[in-house]
Structure formats: structure tokens, C-alpha cells
Amino acid sequence: GDETSTSASGSAQEPAAPGAGSVKQQISNLVALSLRATVPEVDVEPIVEVCTGKFGDYQCNNAMGLWSKGKGSGTSFKNPNAIGQAIAKNLPACDVIESASVAGPGFVNIVLSKSWVAKRIQDMLVNGIKTWAPILPVKRVVLDFSSPNIAKEMHVGHLRSTIIGDTLARMFEFSNVEVLRRNHVGDWGTQFGMLIEFLFEKFPNWEELGSQAIGDLQVFYKASKQRFDEDAEFKDRAQQAVVRLQGGEEKYRAAWKKICEISRNEFDQVYKLLDVQLEEKGESFYNPYIPQVLEKLSSQGLIEESEGARVIFIQGHQIPLIVVKRDGGFNYASTDLAALWYRLNVEKAEWIIYVTDVGQQQHFDMFFKAARMAGWLPDPKEKKFPKTSHVGFGLVLGADGKRFRTRSTEVVRLGDLLDEAKSRSKSELLQRLTENGKIVDWTDEELEQTSKAVGYGAVKYADLKNNRLTNYTFSFDQMLSDKGNTAVYLQYAHARICSIIRKSNMDVEELKVSGNISLAHPDERVLGLYLIRYAEIVEEACTNLLPSVLCEYLYNLSEMFTRFYTNCQVVGSPEEPSRLLLCEATAVVMRQCFQLLGITPVYKL
Numbered sequence: 001g002d003e004t005s006t007s008a009s010g011s012a013q014e015p016a017a018p019g020a021g022s023v024k025q026q027i028s029n030l031v032a033l034s035l036r037a038t039v040p041e042v043d044v045e046p047i048v049e050v051c052t053g054k055f056g057d058y059q060c061n062n063a064m065g066l067w068s069k070g071k072g073s074g075t076s077f078k079n080p081n082a083i084g085q086a087i088a089k090n091l092p093a094c095d096v097i098e099s100a101s102v103a104g105p106g107f108v109n110i111v112l113s114k115s116w117v118a119k120r121i122q123d124m125l126v127n128g129i130k131t132w133a134p135i136l137p138v139k140r141v142v143l144d145f146s147s148p149n150i151a152k153e154m155h156v157g158h159l160r161s162t163i164i165g166d167t168l169a170r171m172f173e174f175s176n177v178e179v180l181r182r183n184h185v186g187d188w189g190t191q192f193g194m195l196i197e198f199l200f201e202k203f204p205n206w207e208e209l210g211s212q213a214i215g216d217l218q219v220f221y222k223a224s225k226q227r228f229d230e231d232a233e234f235k236d237r238a239q240q241a242v243v244r245l246q247g248g249e250e251k252y253r254a255a256w257k258k259i260c261e262i263s264r265n266e267f268d269q270v271y272k273l274l275d276v277q278l279e280e281k282g283e284s285f286y287n288p289y290i291p292q293v294l295e296k297l298s299s300q301g302l303i304e305e306s307e308g309a310r311v312i313f314i315q316g317h318q319i320p321l322i323v324v325k326r327d328g329g330f331n332y333a334s335t336d337l338a339a340l341w342y343r344l345n346v347e348k349a350e351w352i353i354y355v356t357d358v359g360q361q362q363h364f365d366m367f368f369k370a371a372r373m374a375g376w377l378p379d380p381k382e383k384k385f386p387k388t389s390h391v392g393f394g395l396v397l398g399a400d401g402k403r404f405r406t407r408s409t410e411v412v413r414l415g416d417l418l419d420e421a422k423s424r425s426k427s428e429l430l431q432r433l434t435e436n437g438k439i440v441d442w443t444d445e446e447l448e449q450t451s452k453a454v455g456y457g458a459v460k461y462a463d464l465k466n467n468r469l470t471n472y473t474f475s476f477d478q479m480l481s482d483k484g485n486t487a488v489y490l491q492y493a494h495a496r497i498c499s500i501i502r503k504s505n506m507d508v509e510e511l512k513v514s515g516n517i518s519l520a521h522p523d524e525r526v527l528g529l530y531l532i533r534y535a536e537i538v539e540e541a542c543t544n545l546l547p548s549v550l551c552e553y554l555y556n557l558s559e560m561f562t563r564f565y566t567n568c569q570v571v572g573s574p575e576e577p578s579r580l581l582l583c584e585a586t587a588v589v590m591r592q593c594f595q596l597l598g599i600t601p602v603y604k605l
């Protein structure tokens with residue numbers, strides 16, 4: 001992949017409205033003003049990080065760099081510390097910063113004003129969490145995810161792609177970026193010849209068939225493959241069928257459509273369960289664009305003849321990228337080139353993101369490089385956008401450490417998997433409620449909705465919380481445990497906050513407007529500060545395409561809440577109004593995290 005690890009801070013083109021953007025962005029803006037005053041002769045981007053030590057909340061790390069690059073010379077600074085002092089002194093007076101001090105070789109430690117933090121939280125409670133959206137330097141993103149193959153298995157890899165892609169989409173959408181959610185389904189290729197012939201053979205009445213009539217498409221695929229491998233005459237007909245399909249012959253188009261439709265029905269069931277929106281633009285959609293795109297590349301001298309195929313040689317790669325096969329057919333790479341061309345020129349996307357297993361990294365690396373050679377993408381050193389990124393992910397493993405499979409079938413049916421998560425969470429919920437004598441408070445509908453939210457949420461969270469590049473072991477027991485970093489634990493944490501708020505006799509809605517948050521206790525301040533970091537966490541997760549960053553935040557937030565709740569009495573204390581608002585703000589932020597992770601929050605458990 002070509003992910004960037006730098007934050008988008010300070011790179012937004014238009015000046016933001018005051019108070020807009022993440023806290024880090026706002027501090028960066030203040031530091032930028034200070035830098036302009038401190039070293040007016042140099043053009044330098046502010047470097048602002050969360051403070052690692054305990055002397056500040058954020059720190060500015062520009063002094064060292066300015067000094068070592070000699071940019072502080074020619075001025076009166078005698079060492080990096082002096083530059084730091086000047087940066088601290090030149091920070092504009094405002095209500096954001098309480099104080100700034102300088103440590104060691106010029107690190108400027110910035111302490112935020114408690115009342116500003118409190119006001120920011122209260123503003124959010126009144127005006128909604130959307131006011132905490134980060135400002136990202138792109139307006140339109142194409143997100144290519146899920147993308148299973150027609151008539152082949154939709155396997156756990158596609159589940160990962162679907163879950164990771166959906167979360168990325170939600171995070172960008174929250175950040176006011178337009179997202180084109182693209183399902184790049186494998187609906188074109190030579191396998192259709194054999195599928196179509198097999199359909200004709202097995203179901204002479206195929207035109208009237210409903211979407212269920214063929215039964216299992218994977219079984220159908222296997223059977224047709226077997227026929228293809230064993231019978232030379234069938235193989236011949238299948239190869240003819242590909243030609244006739246690609247030639248646009250009516251009957252073959254119709255059969256192809258039928259098979260796609262059946263597959264689509266199956267996929268849609270999974271998307272519905274997962275509450276994932278996708279727009280299908282499969283490989284076939286880009287097929288008509290391939291010749292003209294290859295023509296352009298050819299006229300630029302990028303395409304060469306090699307062993308009967310047409311290829312692009314790419315620096316750093318032993319084998320070339322094949323764009324026309326020896327038999328004259330197009331392939332995965334030619335389709336991806338045409339799709340990229342379309343996404344850049346017709347859809348005008350600034351960032352095109354592909355979510356697939358890491359196994360495809362080489363493919364993406366090669367065709368991204370080809371696009372750069374063709375001048376479609378700028379040199380990343382000069383301009384950041386448009387750009388492409390491959391979001392790779394590792395394997396899902398079973399308890400045996402091998403690729404995840406179920407006992408009965410070779411591949412895991414995603415619908416079954418989600419069902420099992422739901423029914424397991426339901427029986428645990430039932431057992432717990434019965435033990436506590438609380439079962440009477442629950443309607444069947446509530447039980448059903450809750451087990452669904454908890455079960456599906458557990459599957460999603462178990463996937464998202466890991467750094468996506470690592471393999472992870474699929475374990476119902478682990479993901480459904482109410483201890484540790486699991487969705488179940490987090491659902492409990494959220495439900496508990498809701499119950500605290502319910503138990504208080506105060507009206508939170510009223511308090512939002514009339515009350516006042518004070519962050520007098522150290523644990524209140526820590527919690528408050530972490531709450532307002534929400535936007536920069538989303539910003540980081542988007543910039544680095546890492547949903548795990550958001551999961552980690554959510555988990556930490558719940559831990560910080562626990563510390564606060566343990567050390568600060570809420571209900572019945574003199575501080576109840578302020579602390580209740582902190583509870584509410586924590587619940588709101590947690591819910592927004594759940595929302596971005598595609599998890600339905602529960603209010604009672």
C-alpha cells in the first residue's frame with residue numbers, strides 16, 4: 001500500500017470557521033500563526049502532537065527542526081530552546097490555551113484551558129456530534145470494497161473487506177466527504193462461459209427460473225467446473241460461449257444476467273444483515289472502456305509485446321503487468337486500469353481506496369505504478385491528490401491456526417456465521433437476565449433486537465479492532481466475552497452510562513442548555529480532554545485508513561469513564577449536574593463510535 005502516516009492537520013486548503021475541525025487542527029492553526037511571527041522568513045508546517053509527558057496536553061515540536069535546518073540562524077536564536085521560547089511567547093492570546101511552557105530542546109508544552117474544554121463539550125451536546133467532524137483535505141472518495149465474485153464463494157475475506165470498507169466509508173461520510181461506495185464484483189471473465197453452458201444444460205427452462213431455483217450457486221459453480229474439466233466437448237462449448245457473450249449475443253447476455261442476479265440476491269442478504277450500503281459497478285461495467293484506455297497507454301509507449309501478450313513493464317517488478325492476454329482477452333489488471341481511469345476522469349474522485357486481502361498487494365502496487373507512469377497520478381512528493389491506496393488485510397484463522405473453515409462446509413457461509421453470533425449472544429443474555437430475575441422487564445422484540453446488535457456487533461468489532469494487516473483468529477467465545485476489549489464489554493459500558501443517566505432525577509436535556517460542565521477533578525479533566533480528541537481520532541483513522549484507531553479510542557474512552565465514575569460520585573453529589581453532562585457526552589461519543597463501526601448501540605443490558 002502507499003498509505004501516508006502523516007496527519008492531514010494543517011493541510012486543509014480553505015481556512016476553517018473558528019471552532020471547526022479537530023482540536024489538533026485548531027492548535028495547529030494557532031501554532032501556524034506563532035510560527036509566522038517567530039520565523040517570518042521560513043515557510044514551515046506546524047508539527048503538533050498529543051503530549052507524551054505530563055506537562056501539557058499538546059506539544060509543538062517545530063523548534064528542533066527549525067534549528068537543525070539552520071532556519072533559526074540569521075536570527076537572534078542561540079539554541080533550539082530559544083526558538084521554543086519564542087514559539088510559546090508568540091502563540092496568539094485566545095481562550096483555547098491556558099499556558100505554554102518549554103522543555104529541553106524547544107518542545108512547547110501546551111495546556112488547554114479547562115473552561116474551553118468544558119465549553120467545547122457543552123457545545124457538542126447542544127449542537128450535535130456532527131460539529132466535531134474533522135476537516136479532511138478531500139471532497140470525494142471512491143471506496144472499492146466487499147467486491148465478491150459472481151457464482152464463486154463469498155468468503156470470510158469478503159466479510160472482512162465489507163466490514164472494513166463500510167467503516168472507512170462511515171468515517172469519511174461523518175467527515176463530510178462524499179463517498180462513492182463501489183462493489184467491484186467479479187461479474188466478467190472466462191468462467192461465465194462454463195456457467196452459461198451448464199445453465200442451458202441443467203435448466204432448459206432457465207429463463208423462467210426464480211432466483212432460488214438453481215439452489216446453491218457455489219455447488220452450481222463446482223459442478224460446472226467439474227464438467228468443464230472432464231468433458232472436452234463441454235469445454236469447447238463453454239469457450240464458444242465466452243466469445244458469444246462478449247460478442248453481445250442476446251441469449252448469452254440474458255443467461256449471464258440471470259446468473260449475476262442470483263448471486264446478487266445472495267450478496268444482498270448479507271449486506272442487509274450487516275446494514276451495509278453498496279453500489280454495484282462490477283468488472284463488466286468497465287469492459288467497454290478498456291480498449292480506449294489501453295489505446296491511450298499504448299500511444300504513450302507504455303505497452304509492449306511480450307511472449308504474445310501485451311504488457312507494461314514496471315520498475316522494481318520482475319514480471320510485467322499483463323493487460324491483454326495471449327488469447328486477446330482482457331483481465332483483472334486491464335479492468336482495474338479502465339476502472340481507475342473512469343474513477344479519476346468521470347467520477348472525479350480525489351482518493352481511490354481498494355479494500356482487499358494483502359495477497360493482492362502486488363497487483364495494486366503494479367497498476368498504481370502504471371497509472372503514475374501514464375501521468376494519471378501526480379508525483380506524491382509534489383501533490384497529495386489524487387491518489388490511490390490499497391487497504392490490505394490479513395487472513396481470518398480458525399482455532400487450528402489455519403484458514404477459517406467450518407466443520408460441515410468447506411467455506412463459511414456468512415449468513416450462518418452472523419446467525420450463530422446472534423443466537424449465542426441471545427442465550428447468554430437470556431441466562432443472565434433469568435439469573436438476575438430481570439427477564440420480566442424484557443419484551444421478545446427487545447431480546448431479539450439486543451441479541452442482534454450484540455452478536456453482529458461482536459463479529460464486526462473483533463475484526464476491526466486488530467491492525468487490519470495482521471491475521472486474526474475467529475473465536476465466538478472470545479468475541480462474545482463481556483470482559484476485555486470486546487464489543488460486548490463496550491455495549492455494557494454504554495448501557496451502564498445510560499442507566500446512570502436514567503437513575504438520576506435530573507433532566508439531561510434541560511441541563512445541556514442551562515447546566516455547566518466543570519472539570520475540577522483530575523479524572524474529570526482527563527475524561528473531558530479525551531472526549532474532545534474524538535475528531536482527531538477520526539481524522540487519524542481516515543488519514544491512515546485504520547479502523548483499529550477508532551476501536552482503540554472507544555476502548556480507552558470506556559476505561560477513562562470507569563476511572564472517572566469510580567473516583568467521582570455522580571448521582572446525589574453536589575456536582576451531579578456537571579457530572580451528568582459528562583456521562584451524557586461520553587455516551588454520545590461512544591454511540592458515534594459505534595455508529596462509525598457499523599454497530600447498533602444498546603441502551604439496556
Ligand code: ARG
Nearest residue numbers: 144147148149184185186356
Ligand atoms: N473480486 C476481487 C476478489 O474477490 C476483489 C476486487 C477488488 N477491487 C478491485 N478493483 N480490484 O478478490
